[in-house]
Amino acid sequence: MTADNPNQPSAQSHDSLELSETDRFELNLFVETFYKLTGHDFRNYSLNHIHRRLKVRMTKEGLPTLTLLLNKLIHEPEFITDILSDFSIQVTEMFRDPSFFHSFRKEVVPKLLDYKQIYIWHAGCATGEEALSMAILLSEEGLLDRAKIYATDMSLEAIETAKQGKIPLQRMKVYNRNYLLAGGRRNLSDYYSTDENFAYISQQLVESIFFEKHNLATDGSFQAFHVILCRNVLIYFNKGLQNRVHQLFLDSLRGGGFLCLGHKESIFSNTSQDIYQTFNYEEVIYQKKQDL
Template sequence: MENVIDAKEYNEFLEAIRFVYGYDFTDYAESTVKRRIFHFMTGRKIEDINTLGKILLREEAVFEEFVKELSVTVTEMFRDPLFYKSIREKVIKRLATYPFIRVWIAGCATGEEVYSIAILLKEEGLLERSIIYATDINPASLESAKQGVYALSAMKIYTSNYQLAGGKREFSEYYRAKYDSALFDASLKQNVVFSSHNLAMDKSFNEFHLILCRNVLMYFNQRLQDRVLELFYDSLCPFGFLGLGDKESLLFSNKKDQFEETDRKQKIYIKTK
């Protein structure tokens, strides 16, 4: 499928997007980007990447749809519940020692992870003195995250995840059902700041006690992974925690010696240097 897009045309396409819109996809995993470009072209019956480029540079609304296609992630509340259980058991105790807690959820997508962490902090009595920065490259995803409305049909699996993650209440207490949707309690997002942030280009904007960036680095090449991990290192306070996805690791990072494993299996690290 990648053979459909010529290498020279592909590079020129990405450079044009970076020049006009400031979005840099050049260090994203090439196979993933090409696959999603092809999917976008197929769905809109666009025959070649040059035609696609002209449309995107001319029509900003279509470009927003394109960004959504490129940055789509599969997510759910309390996804990989044992990760959240480990946060509850191995990270929360140290976070509780701070008078004020700053959490950054980088690549928050449509917000399921944001509400998961908010619920966890609430149950541990820490939400009121926490601020959660939820960032993503995709404006449409951020808007969905702000709304906090999810399919009611997903609540069964979310409830199961929550219970396996060590949830202390009835999960249904956190949302109310309306038609086919579940609207999550507004109190969960009172201390959340939703904001656009491009991991490929933007800099650190605060110092954090916990950074979660799960199942995002896997879409980047090694160079961009190194850049992002450098960004996270610079953004963490001493002995701050970093949580990655189950297919991600610090193993090949030049920052690996600055972290120690808090939970090897769940990919939770603490900054030690």
């Protein structure tokens, strides 16, 4: 365990790129309209993230301006699903950042051994690869039978994909390398079957995870967890939404529980040292203090 370090940089949002006032006005108008039409709230997401995703969508649709894209959104209700998918954060892989999973196995798992039931939340799970990685790790450590793993995402499409446990076969070579670097005890291929195009993760592992729809921007706490993982998601939020999500995690984490973030993220603010201690600085793992 490392010492507290209040000087660690806070989560960097993707708003560092310069947008014109016109760009900001149009983007804010778009997300405000989307919220009023659908109830999905992206008003506190990084404007640069929104800008990049909409630029890709405009190219796909052959639309030269955001005004035309907004017009399509208003007049073609079926287009909402495409925009929702665009805004979702779907960058993921099995055992992503292997050093994190290696440290989790060696340092966090021993702290979980005394619990009769272990509650774990993967927030912003995308299509589920990291949650499946956790299920494999806990299985190898003899803890899966005691664990309740919740994996949530705002995208229903992503959740439905995750429930299938189906992964394009060409990704598995990289995933196997990640698994071994993360301290895997077997061969990753022991956990899936294949056909010509896909790997199918063991149904036992898939069914050990509760995949559910949950929006970090609008939804509340639903359980008291021993571990919360939200890695490489906060960087897409503005400061206000980052603060909301940190409060949500604080409300959802048991005393002595662990909060795991991405390498470019942190929770440190003026008051955070009273709440958390840094458990592993390099892998951005915090532990909530017991007396809260």
